[in-house]
Amino acid sequence: MPLGLKPCCAVCKTNSSSMWKKGNLGEILCNNCTAKSTVTGASGLTVTSSTQQSNGGGKQSKQEIHRRSARLRSTKYKAPASEKKVSSKGKGRRHIFKLKNPIKAPESVSTIITSESIFYKGVYYQIGDVIKVIDEEDGKPYFAQIRGFIQDQYCEKSAALTWLIPTQSSPRDHFDPGTYILDLDALSCPSPFEEISDEDAVQIFVPPNLPPATITLRDFVDTSETLKNLVHLGVNLSKLEERPNVGSMLVRLDFQKDVVPLLLFLKDLGVQDVQLGPMLTKNPFVLTESLENLQTRVSYLKSKKFSSEAVAVMVSKAPYLLNFSVKRLDNRLGFFQQQLGLSAHKTRDVVTRLPRLLCGSLEPVKENLRVCELEFGFHRNEIQHIVTVIPKVLTANKRKLTQIFDFVHNTMGVPHALITKFPQVLNAKFLRIRERHLFLEYLGRAHYDPTHPNYIPLERLVALPDETFCTKVALSSLNDFERFQKMM
Structure with a gap:
């Protein structure tokens, strides 16, 4: 209770109590009356509960029906906020961290003042003076020429210097300005607003504007030294510009720095001049x-005993050979030697004649080896002989290879031994084999058995031109063969 007031109990009217409290209606009660009112309220609550239970869960009273949650109203009485007194005491720096939105100081704007002269520590300096500067680390003197002065908003002064570089004729004991030269790297570029004479203006070269984006290299040939020289070498730029990212790569190359060393390397390797462009x-x-x-x-x-001539031939036939790492080249050579069962000498011979074996995919090679062994029925030694004579069998189209073998072996009746003896038939054109065989069959001269008197070798059937084939093998004329082709 507030000091200076004598409370009085609203029930027993006493003025003395160990503790004063307020009742439900806001009246002042002593400690004894407060205890009595608490007991009375508890007993009334018990009676009400028992009454509700005896009524078998009847309707609730209106007070309970209209009871609301205590969360909807404040449980404490809030007095009106009084105005806070403004303290005259200053606040510490930690106060700024308690603010929800700290106030940011405005950014300082530097104001620079330039001048042609300055007075500093009793000495008058002006633009063009030569000064002596002592290095704090090594204590050596250095000379420089003043180019200008700058003074900021805090009145701090600084000077722009151009260092003077000594020459061999510069004396060590004193300063001789005639023996020093200006640091040209520190000199500023001429202003674009500087007036020039008519003679200097005529000598200014302005390169033509290049398009920011283009789909052809034709726009860059006139201005690019690299593209010009590549065209002179025989490089087909029309094919290169169709490939992604190749055109932008060529434009960025420097001919003397990037292209010339490579051309000299290829020349030393043994690549011919006429092969540089296609390569x-x-x-x-x-x-x-x-x-x-x-x-x-x-x-x-x-180191794998490929001769210099063989390397030059391989690089010319398979230009991508030089792009592969040593590890990949070693793995490819080991694969062909192991899969084919050839000696090192024969493996080198096969790779030299068909160097794209080291660059292309290995899946067609594996597939053709399985076809020759499982579908065609060749033995391992026969496959080795075929690959040694005709390495293109390893990379040939599977459908074409199967079509030729089926016609030669099943239709013409040529056994495996004769095909192995002349494997070039597997690399010939299917239409030529079919037309010539049907023409010989029409004439009754299709005999491919070596024991037959009119035996015709596969070499003469496939390799000879049409006129020689007609006169020497078919014993007929070229006109008859052409008429037969039209009747087919």
Whole structure:
């Protein structure tokens, strides 16, 4: 209770109590009356509960029906907020961290003042003076010429200097300005607003504007030294511009720095001049390879006993050979030697004659080997002989290879031994084999058995031109053969 007031109990009218409390209606009660009212309320609550139970869960009273949650109203009485007194005491710096929205100080704007002269520590300086500067680390003197002065908003002064570089004739004991030269790298570029004479204006060269994006290299040939020289070498730019990212790569190349060293390397390797253009047309990405990597790959091939001439032929026929790492080349050589069961010498001979075996996919090679062994029925030694004579069998189209073998073996009746003896028939054109066999069959001269008197070897059937085939093998005329072709 507030000091200075004598409370009085609203029930027993006493003025003395160990504790004063307020009743439900806001009246003042002593400690004894407060205890009595608490007991009375509890007994009334018990009676009400028992009454409800005896009524068998009847309707609730209106007070209970209209009872609301205490969360909807405040449980404490809030007095009106009084105005806070403004303290005259200053607040510490930690106060800014308690603010919800801290106030940010405005950014300072530097105001720079330039001048042609300045007075500093009793010395008058002006633009063009030569000064002596002592380095704090080594204590050596350096000379510079003042180019300008700057003074900021805090009145701090600074000078722009151009260093003077000594020459061999510069004395060590004193300063001789005639023996020093200006640091040209520190000199500023001329202003674009500087007036120039008519003679200087005529000598200014303005390169033509290049398009920001284009689909052809034709727009860059006139301005690019690299593209001009590549055209002179025989590179087909029309094919290269169709490939993604190749055109932008060629435009960024420097001819003297990137292209010339590679051309000299290929010349030393043994590649002919007429082969440089077609080679770069097929593989322009070799221009981005380092000479060290290229030399490493060539050295590996020579370590495997490939001659210099063989390496030059392989690079000319398979330009992508130089793009593959030494590890991949070694894995490819080991694969062919193991799968074919050939010696190292025969493996080198096969790879030299068909170097794209080292560059292409291995899946067609594996598939053709399985077809020759399982579907065609060739023995392992026969496959080795066929691959040694005609390496293209390894990369030939499976459908074409099957079509030719089926016609030669099943229709013409040629056994495996004769096909192995002359495997070039597997690399011939199917239409030529079919037309010539049907013509010989029409004439009654289709005999491919070596024991027959009129035996016709497969070599003469496939390799000879039409006129020679008609006169020497079919014993007929070329006109008869052409009329037969029209009747088919």
